[in-house]
Amino acid sequence: MNKPQVPDFLKNIRVVLARPNHPGNIGSAARAMKTMGLSRLYLVEPKVFPSDEANTLASGAVDLLEHATVVPSLAEALQDVTIACALTSRRRELTTPLSTPRQTTPELVARARDGEQVALVFGNETFGLSIEEVEQCNRLVTIPGNPDYFSLNLAMAVQVMTYELFSHTGVDVDYLRADSDAAALGEVEGFCGHLEQTMDKIGYFRRRNSERMMRRMRTLFNRAGLLREEIDILRGFLKQVQRAADGEVRRDAPGPNGE
Amino acid sequence: MNKPQVPDFLKNIRVVLARPNHPGNIGSAARAMKTMGLSRLYLVEPKVFPSDEANTLASGAVDLLEHATVVPSLAEALQDVTIACALTSRRRELTTPLSTPRQTTPELVARARDGEQVALVFGNETFGLSIEEVEQCNRLVTIPGNPDYFSLNLAMAVQVMTYELFSHTGVDVDYLRADSDAAALGEVEGFCGHLEQTMDKIGYFRRRNSERMMRRMRTLFNRAGLLREEIDILRGFLKQVQRAADGEVRRDAPGPNGE
Incomplete structure (x- = not known):
């Protein structure tokens, strides 16, 4: 079986990091994105960028950093976007629908496939997304996890969310399976x-x-x-x-x- | 809605890191595990352990490092285990069934719930699992991803696999939803x-x-x-x-x- 292609429509899904503090997280997030076939990274007011630390942690995904779009506000990163998912782990007094990555991603994949622009928006490492940032998004997404220790690192959250997206593209691991001849x-x-x-x-x-x-x-x-x-x-x-x-x-x- | 509890049976699922090189990865893996409610970490011949670097990266999950079991061989880590999943991203000429985390986890959760011991086995950062290590497992698990850039970091792989497990426990994010009163x-x-x-x-x-x-x-x-x-x-x-x-x-x- 041949190695499958990364579906072209994944270019319609961007990752937006809002006000990231640590250059290392930018690099790790880029690496996480690339492992799951995403390529478009937006950085809203990064504290330090570009940097050697980000490049080192990006490993083979430095190309994503080189092509990253740096913008002064979240609004600019979302200008042409139809669905923006705010990743949040806190309880929010907002009536925006809250769902899990698994519940949300089929819609995201369907819209990206239709040519719409979709954004996954991640907040600052310490403070998360501000209320003003969350209000610019039309979906709230929370990664389920240990209610007593919800300390998912920024790049880890990017990895989980992009993994979930990729798992809905239909690209399977079949091509890695050994040929075997089942007995009747x-x-x-x-x-x-x-x-x-x-x-x-x-x-x-x-x-x-x-x-x-x-x-x-x-x-x-x-x-x-x-x-x-x-x-x-x-x-x-x-x-x-x-x-x-x-x-x-x-x-x-x-x-x-x-x- | 009250905060849900981490299901007790998750203690029957262990993460085994075989010959990890970098202490930072041990810490990050512990943090990833704890975010998804896992607590039992086994280390087979870690190059450096314990270490300050691992403790720093474990953040609030130092307790997992303190209770980690260090063993001299993978066989010892799997002694009482009924299902051991070898995480691998390479094509293997083995007839062990190969599946994705999503395909595998329902069985793992069911067995852990029944009281069986289950292991997720991750290899060395550079070389992965050796053929001898894979042969001691009865499942092969491959995380789907970009066929042209499969460079998932060790702790990232732990995060994805444990996220997938947690998502099958039935603990949802309902308790984080704002109370809202839908109109009829x-x-x-x-x-x-x-x-x-x-x-x-x-x-x-x-x-x-x-x-x-x-x-x-x-x-x-x-x-x-x-x-x-x-x-x-x-x-x-x-x-x-x-x-x-x-x-x-x-x-x-x-x-x-x-x-």
Whole structure:
């Protein structure tokens, strides 16, 4: 399977950092964005920018910092945006709808796909978003978490929110899956028959309920999701057991590869 | 609404960091865990531990570092574990099932709830998990992301995975929602009637199709999810419009509060 492409519409989703204090967080946020296919970073009145620290923490995502848009106010960052999500962890006396990233992202993805501009707005590390900043947004988004320790770092919040977005793009990890050849039920049954016959031949069922034993074995091997190659190994082993039982090999005899 | 509790069964889910190089990552991982209600950290052969750097980055999560279990091998960290998820971003020639955090977590939560011990296993920052380490796990988990830049920082991966877990615990952000009193459809309709009557009274419908206009207005206000308080403000405004049209107030007159 080929490596999938990052969907083009993700360029319609921007991350806006409002008044970030620490240059390191700008770099880490850029890195987090890029891991999830986002590229457009807006910085509202960053305390320090550009900086070596941001570049270092951005790792391979320095290109996002180079193309970042620095603006003097949140309003400018949101000018052409239709949906702006204010990320907040505090209870707000606002009637703007509050939802989780999982509830919000399908709409964001749908709108970005339609060509609308969408913004994820993150506040200052210490103070969060001001009430005036939140009021410029039309969604409130809160990342669920430990009610007694809600201390999500700025870049971590960017990572979680962009992960959630990416998970709704339909780009899966299929291309990383190893090729494997699942055995059909008939093949599993063939193996179980071979196992039963072998157990019987070497006297394993004596004083045991063979029917019950085999039911357990069938359940196990059906559940295990056997692959063809695994069945080949197991059946090879069973053949060797039968040969050993027939006295054709000594128990400590070297196999065909060991001679 | 009261603040919810972190579910007790989360103590059955541990994070295992295998051979972490950077003390800062240990601290950041602890902080990430605590934001998502996890508390049990295992460290396999950490290069440096304990350290001031880890404590600093752990912020309010130093308690997790103090109670961390340091072990000499991954096998020891997994001794009593039934499901161990190896976090990996590389294609592996292994037949262990590969899935995303979203696909995996419902099972992890169910098993932890049943009292089983579950582990999330993260590899070294530079080399990831070795093949021998992956083979000790019975699940492969890959966080989906940009196929051309898969450079998720260790603590970021812990944050995403634990966020995903927490999102399946059923603890929502409801308790953070502002109390609001949604208007019923009859109240919205009452307001729309009031609006129509006001528009009519001041001659807004002259030369305009009133039926079409009002259909647009009804659609808008039904979509907007009006709150009772908002209807009160709007109807107060309409009353004042009618009074102004009756010549009862001068256009620049101060209102009752401004006198």
